[in-house]
Amino acid sequence: xxTAHELHSQxxxxxVSSVELTEAVFTQIDKTENKVRAYVSINKEAALKxxxxxxxxxxxxxxxxxxxxxxxxxxxxxxxxxxxxxCSSKILANYIPPYDATIVTKxxxxxxxxxxxxxxxxxxxxxxxxxxxxxPTFNPWDIETVPGGSSGGSAxxxxxxxxxxxxxxxxxxxxxxxxxxxxxxxxxxxxGRVSRYGLVAFASSLDQIGPLTKDVTDSAILLNTIAGxxxxxxxxxxxxxxxxxxxxxxxxxxxxxGVIKELxxxxxxxxxxxxxxxxxxxxxxxxxxxxxxxxxxFEYAVATYYLIAPAEAxxxxxxxxxxxxxxxxxxAKDLLTMYYKTRAEGFGAEVKRRIMLGTYALSAGYYDxxxxxxxxxxxxIKQDFDKAFKRCDxxxxxTSPSVAFKVGEKKxxxxxMYMADIATxxxxxAGLPAIxxxxxxxxxxxxxxxxxxxxxxxxxxxxxxxxYEQNTQWHKKNPPLINS
Amino acid sequence: MKINVEHVAKLARLxxxxxxxxxxxxxxxxxxxxxxxxNKLDIDKVPPTSHAIPMKNVLREDKVVSFKxxxxxxxxxxxxxxxxxxxxxxxx
Numbered sequence: 001x002x003t004a005h006e007l008h009s010q011x012x013x014x015x016v017s018s019v020e021l022t023e024a025v026f027t028q029i030d031k032t033e034n035k036v037r038a039y040v041s042i043n044k045e046a047a048l049k050x051x052x053x054x055x056x057x058x059x060x061x062x063x064x065x066x067x068x069x070x071x072x073x074x075x076x077x078x079x080x081x082x083x084x085x086x087c088s089s090k091i092l093a094n095y096i097p098p099y100d101a102t103i104v105t106k107x108x109x110x111x112x113x114x115x116x117x118x119x120x121x122x123x124x125x126x127x128x129x130x131x132x133x134x135x136p137t138f139n140p141w142d143i144e145t146v147p148g149g150s151s152g153g154s155a156x157x158x159x160x161x162x163x164x165x166x167x168x169x170x171x172x173x174x175x176x177x178x179x180x181x182x183x184x185x186x187x188x189x190x191x192g193r194v195s196r197y198g199l200v201a202f203a204s205s206l207d208q209i210g211p212l213t214k215d216v217t218d219s220a221i222l223l224n225t226i227a228g229x230x231x232x233x234x235x236x237x238x239x240x241x242x243x244x245x246x247x248x249x250x251x252x253x254x255x256x257x258g259v260i261k262e263l264x265x266x267x268x269x270x271x272x273x274x275x276x277x278x279x280x281x282x283x284x285x286x287x288x289x290x291x292x293x294x295x296x297x298f299e300y301a302v303a304t305y306y307l308i309a310p311a312e313a314x315x316x317x318x319x320x321x322x323x324x325x326x327x328x329x330x331x332a333k334d335l336l337t338m339y340y341k342t343r344a345e346g347f348g349a350e351v352k353r354r355i356m357l358g359t360y361a362l363s364a365g366y367y368d369x370x371x372x373x374x375x376x377x378x379x380x381i382k383q384d385f386d387k388a389f390k391r392c393d394x395x396x397x398x399t400s401p402s403v404a405f406k407v408g409e410k411k412x413x414x415x416x417m418y419m420a421d422i423a424t425x426x427x428x429x430a431g432l433p434a435i436x437x438x439x440x441x442x443x444x445x446x447x448x449x450x451x452x453x454x455x456x457x458x459x460x461x462x463x464x465x466x467x468y469e470q471n472t473q474w475h476k477k478n479p480p481l482i483n484s
Numbered sequence: 485m486k487i488n489v490e491h492v493a494k495l496a497r498l499x500x501x502x503x504x505x506x507x508x509x510x511x512x513x514x515x516x517x518x519x520x521x522x523n524k525l526d527i528d529k530v531p532p533t534s535h536a537i538p539m540k541n542v543l544r545e546d547k548v549v550s551f552k553x554x555x556x557x558x559x560x561x562x563x564x565x566x567x568x569x570x571x572x573x574x575x576x
Contacts (some may be wrong), residue, residue: 414515
């Protein structure tokens with residue numbers, strides 16, 4: 001399977017057309033989509049039209065970008081004008097946005113070909129895509145296992161060759177963990193680096209959009225397109241965006257790499273620890289200085305996150321009341337009954353659970369005991385990172401404590417599902433950028449290495465990830481499904 | 485830990501079935517019991533962080549920008565009348 005940067009040179013040298021590329025993606029979709037189910041909706045007609053326009057653009061050499069003519073999947077919580085945006089929820093099952101999310105505008109302007117909208121856990125709440133209100137997605141490496149989540153459709157689409165690139169969103173690991181489970185690269189930028197305008201809000205102080213791709217170079221390319229200040233998102237940060245491709249330098253000599261002690265012990269599978277230790281040894285062999293660092297507050301990160309994120313969600317999701325858009329319950333005689341019934345019918349179990357948890361944590365008499373306390377522990381987590389980054393350029397850990405788990409295995413045990421986010425959650429709480437790159441395979445299932453950087457220093461992460469990738473072969477492995 | 489599930493559901497404007505009441509009661513208790521580990525920390529003097537990246541209020545000129553696409557907004561309305569959202573009667 002080819003990357004976007006490889007396909008770009010084939011497109012510009014006229015070895016292949018975007019229409020041919022797009023048709024090849026649809027052939028792959030015909031072969032694997034009934035097993036993987038990565039998409040919520042696919043629009044072949046529109047995609048082929050965009051591909052034709054891209055071919056024209058390339059032929060006329062008219063503002064050709066690295067994304068021109070490249071097939072991409074968009075996570076279904078990002079608004080696409082005139083195209084269903086369901087957030088994989090029944091409550092938005094008929095929602096057709098009257099506008100594009102800023103990142104969708106940018107991707108369209110770059111000339112990429114949108115294949116369809118990728119499945120996800122409902123409202124991005126989940127770690128397996130089993131919480132999709134429409135249908136689950138399955139891991140292309142083993143369809144009896146989950147693809148991770150919440151950007152499970154995006155990760156599975158890229159892994160199965162049903163898209164070359166995909167967008168994801170990450171609130172507690174929702175880009176990095178599915179990337180890890182599906183053997184692709186997933187990059188969550190710094191909070192504020194990419195506009196959230198048109199992203200359906202889950203937890204507004206944590207959400208961030210980023211790329212899911214086959215390799216690190218493609219992540220740099222897609223980030224180049226979507227990053228930047230947007231007056232429509234007051235939390236996007238108005239600072240210059242570097243050319244991330246310039247960070248792709250194969251050299252980590254003297255780079256100070258911190259290994260997070262708390263994420264290489266209890267609760268992390270042995271095979272994962274071994275793979276990450278090997279990856280660290282590789283970086284050392286390539287000239288990096290390896291330093292062990294301790295971030296003791298990580299022990300409290302999952303509890304902190306599962307108070308803050310649901311609290312923010314309970315407020316954000318109050319807008320789904322059946323008044324202006326989305327589902328409305330029938331035959332409600334008064335307004336209150338309409339709210340109760342609409343929300344009861346429209347939300348799935350996990351979303352209800354988090355709304356309840358967040359409402360409770362914010363309610364009178366419990367605010368100080370739960371929500372405020374969590375905000376204080378968030379400070380400790382941030383301080384631990386600050387301390388570690390005084391000694392290190394980047395930090396490394398496993399992305400997930402295990403490889404992809406079996407479908408159904410954790411579905412009825414929310415707390416067990418939440419614990420699977422232990423390595424990714426602290427990064428969101430501190431607003432930092434982090435990438436997951438493939439670093440091993442255990443029993444046929446991929447393992448991910450997480451590389452965390454300082455705020456707005458995506459470049460050093462890309463630099464480290466690129467060097468690791470250039471000196472290993474993991475990113476070139478494909479799931480057996482796509483060759484069968 | 486005992487949670488008044490019905491009260492919380494009411495605050496959240498969420499209709500729940502008796503089976504959900506039992507399930508959420510059990511699950512939320514387990515999650516909140518787990519959250520008790522935060523009590524191990526001495527954080528009285530620690531300031532809270534609501535945003536990890538420094539945020540300040542963003543001001544702009546108060547200028548009307550018309551959104552031309554009201555048709556597509558109204559097309560999403562569950563019920564509509566003369567470009568207004570229609571809801572069940574709220575005053576008698």
